Amino acid sequence: MLWRSFVAMGDSFTEGMNDAYPDGTFRGWADLVAARLAIDTGPDFGYANLAIRGKLLDQIIDEQLEPTLAMAPGLVSIAGGGNDSLRPRADPHALVDKLDAVVGRVRSTGADVILFRFADITAHLPGQRIVGPRAAVLNDGATAIGEKHGAYVVDLFGDDAFRHPHMWAPDRLHLSPAGHRRVAAQVLTALGVGVEEEWLLVPPLPEPTPWLMARGADMRWVRQHFVPWVGRHLLGHSSGDLVTAKRPALAPIE
Numbered sequence: 001m002l003w004r005s006f007v008a009m010g011d012s013f014t015e016g017m018n019d020a021y022p023d024g025t026f027r028g029w030a031d032l033v034a035a036r037l038a039i040d041t042g043p044d045f046g047y048a049n050l051a052i053r054g055k056l057l058d059q060i061i062d063e064q065l066e067p068t069l070a071m072a073p074g075l076v077s078i079a080g081g082g083n084d085s086l087r088p089r090a091d092p093h094a095l096v097d098k099l100d101a102v103v104g105r106v107r108s109t110g111a112d113v114i115l116f117r118f119a120d121i122t123a124h125l126p127g128q129r130i131v132g133p134r135a136a137v138l139n140d141g142a143t144a145i146g147e148k149h150g151a152y153v154v155d156l157f158g159d160d161a162f163r164h165p166h167m168w169a170p171d172r173l174h175l176s177p178a179g180h181r182r183v184a185a186q187v188l189t190a191l192g193v194g195v196e197e198e199w200l201l202v203p204p205l206p207e208p209t210p211w212l213m214a215r216g217a218d219m220r221w222v223r224q225h226f227v228p229w230v231g232r233h234l235l236g237h238s239s240g241d242l243v244t245a246k247r248p249a250l251a252p253i254e
Helices: 028-041 057-071 092-107 128-149 177-191 211-234
Strands: 005-009 046-049 075-078 112-117 152-155 247-251
Touching: 005 028, 005 057, 028 046, 028 075, 028 177, 046 057, 057 092, 057 247, 075 092, 092 112, 092 128, 112 128, 112 177, 128 152, 152 177
Parallel strands: 005 046, 005 075, 075 112, 112 152
Antiparallel strands: 046 247
């Protein structure tokens, strides 16, 4: 199937952190998918990416849904709720209900929708017993919503390759360039589009890290990533406060 336009909605996952272009801006899986779709569709293919790091699901809906609908795209990806699940009072069932309503609205326009069952990050982060069950509700919700509305559901949770540390950036929360390539391959496969085989390659697992070195790495992670994150949220700030969408309108792929 050919799509003449693609709009990506979401947070840092879809913005492309931490897969950098040479100029320091972010590429990510959505740019890779758009570039591949444009090959089949031709120079008239349009791509917009409204995703901004740090956004909660309500913010994604409030700020990105109407602009997306106004562009009348043929294909829309919707990924959100991960930042909500890290908050103390998150209600994952309410998040699923909101996502259901959004998908229903987009599908009512005739657009196809991509949803995600997110990879498991809880093994690398504190608070696993809290975040894990919330993530499970979001993933199960994505499956149910996909079946209800006829959306494409990309199952990253079921892909054991995302247990490989090289799929993740040093902050343990965002994907590495290799991780983004694998997501792009999974999305294109779900859409029935051919993919670059090297995007699916996973290096051998590294040797287990000695206990003392692993604890040292954990402490560095706490200082460099976790403490700044906590500090921002205590102040009511977000990493995306000063960030704007990298592709706010449909435009050809250069």
